Amino acid sequence: MSVRNLDLLHPRDQIIMIINRIYKKGLTTTSGGNISIMDESGDMWVTPSGVDKGSLKPRDIMCVKADGTIEGPHKPSMEYPFHKAIYAERPDLKSVVHAHPPALVAFSIVRQVPNTNVIPQVKSVCGPIGYAKYHIPGSNELGDSISEQFKKGFDSVIMENHGAVVGGKNVIKAYERFETLEFACRTLINSKIIGEPKFLTEEQLSSFNNQVPADYPKMSDVVYTSDEKGIRHKIKDMMHRACDQGLMMSAYGTISVRWKGNDFLITPTDATRWDMQESDIVQIKDGKCEADKVPSRSTWLHQKIYETHPEINAIILTQPEYLMAYGVTHKKLDVRTIPESWIFLQDMANVPFGSHFANNNSLPQLLSKDNPGVIIENDSVLMTGNSLLQAFDRLEVAEFSAKSLVMGTSLGDFAPMNDGEIEDLRNAFF
Numbered sequence: 001m002s003v004r005n006l007d008l009l010h011p012r013d014q015i016i017m018i019i020n021r022i023y024k025k026g027l028t029t030t031s032g033g034n035i036s037i038m039d040e041s042g043d044m045w046v047t048p049s050g051v052d053k054g055s056l057k058p059r060d061i062m063c064v065k066a067d068g069t070i071e072g073p074h075k076p077s078m079e080y081p082f083h084k085a086i087y088a089e090r091p092d093l094k095s096v097v098h099a100h101p102p103a104l105v106a107f108s109i110v111r112q113v114p115n116t117n118v119i120p121q122v123k124s125v126c127g128p129i130g131y132a133k134y135h136i137p138g139s140n141e142l143g144d145s146i147s148e149q150f151k152k153g154f155d156s157v158i159m160e161n162h163g164a165v166v167g168g169k170n171v172i173k174a175y176e177r178f179e180t181l182e183f184a185c186r187t188l189i190n191s192k193i194i195g196e197p198k199f200l201t202e203e204q205l206s207s208f209n210n211q212v213p214a215d216y217p218k219m220s221d222v223v224y225t226s227d228e229k230g231i232r233h234k235i236k237d238m239m240h241r242a243c244d245q246g247l248m249m250s251a252y253g254t255i256s257v258r259w260k261g262n263d264f265l266i267t268p269t270d271a272t273r274w275d276m277q278e279s280d281i282v283q284i285k286d287g288k289c290e291a292d293k294v295p296s297r298s299t300w301l302h303q304k305i306y307e308t309h310p311e312i313n314a315i316i317l318t319q320p321e322y323l324m325a326y327g328v329t330h331k332k333l334d335v336r337t338i339p340e341s342w343i344f345l346q347d348m349a350n351v352p353f354g355s356h357f358a359n360n361n362s363l364p365q366l367l368s369k370d371n372p373g374v375i376i377e378n379d380s381v382l383m384t385g386n387s388l389l390q391a392f393d394r395l396e397v398a399e400f401s402a403k404s405l406v407m408g409t410s411l412g413d414f415a416p417m418n419d420g421e422i423e424d425l426r427n428a429f430f
Contacts (some may be wrong), residue, residue, distance in 0.1 A: 033099030042066035048074035085147035103185035130154030190325035
């Protein structure tokens with residue numbers, strides 16, 4: 001099943017596709033969480049109560065008809081009343097996702113609302129966050145509490161001592177919002193271990209949105225050669241791998257690979273990353289892109305890096321949660337943790353928010369053999385390599401290093417390799 005054919009998928013199949021992803025990514029438990037879809041006839045399709053979320057089949061999905069009758073082999077989720085209440089207040093929403101992922105639950109039990117001004121993409125995907133007071137699961141009171149928040153215009157709501165619920169114009173958009181909100185909460189929690197998160201002002205958020213190119217020059221003719229098709233396949237596979245590894249989210253992440261000269265292929269904007277296909281990828285040739293496609297908003301940056309660095313053949317721009325803890329605290333990531341980390345990365349510079357904006361050449365100039373990647377504060381991580389595999393390997397090593405440092409900080413003082421040990425590595429490997 002593919003999200004590209006979402007309109008042709010039965011609501012049962014849509015729900016199974018997303019509940020499988022939620023469960024496999026550890027965002028819900030065997031018995032927890034529920035998903036619903038409101039179809040064009042006013043019937044609500046919803047996950048069942050008391051059925052293993054890890055083994056659900058389309059036939060298990062229940063239908064609550066517009067007239068209130070229930071069809072299917074099980075009981076509908078005990079919490080379907082609050083789904084119904086949300087749809088009544090917000091007919092623009094066609095899917096609701098609720099579950100109990102750890103970071104969102106953490107915010108719900110300390111009764112805090114995450115600040116989505118931490119990263120621009122979080123703010124744009126999730127928007128402001130509502131807060132619903134606690135009531136017994138499945139009760140009408142809980143439904144009233146939650147639907148009141150959606151009535152106010154919130155699309156994402158923290159449920160006090162319970163978890164979170166989000167809505168979307170379809171199940172993919174609802175899932176993207178849910179996944180992004182959990183990512184934001186994890187990033188904020190990890191950042192509190194190593195320091196204090198810094199938040200973006202409304203002016204900074206506006207400057208980010210205003211600088212993104214509205215359009216990219218289009219080609220009149222496109223040629224797809226065998227080597228170009230091979231690059232598309234590699235990008236697609238690596239994009240899926242990054243999503244499976246937790247290095248990329250549904251709504252954000254860019255990969256590009258040099259094709260020939262300064263021409264390259266790059267992933268599109270506004271596409272579901274874990275469902276990316278070869279045909280979605282955009283060719284950039286002579287500064288122009290394929291017609292009828294919208295390349296990544298960072299295409300200009302990739303173009304500048306390839307023009308500046310002939311040794312760089314692949315670029316990944318993404319938001320791994322532990323690296324982003326350093327990105328939002330503006331703390332320096334010291335990669336002198338284990339020999340492999342330093343050998344692969346040598347340095348991971350922090351650059352200020354805005355360094356990646358269009359026509360700012362500071363970031364491309366900063367990259368070098370000794371500095372293959374940077375952390376863009378409050379935005380993302382950019383990693384380069386002489387091949388896509390090398391760039392991905394470096395990204396993995398950087399994220400593993402960041403995770404070790406976050407964990408190590410909670411244990412005691414960090415003891416990096418000393419200057420003499422670093423010099424021994426330099427002499428042995430460079």
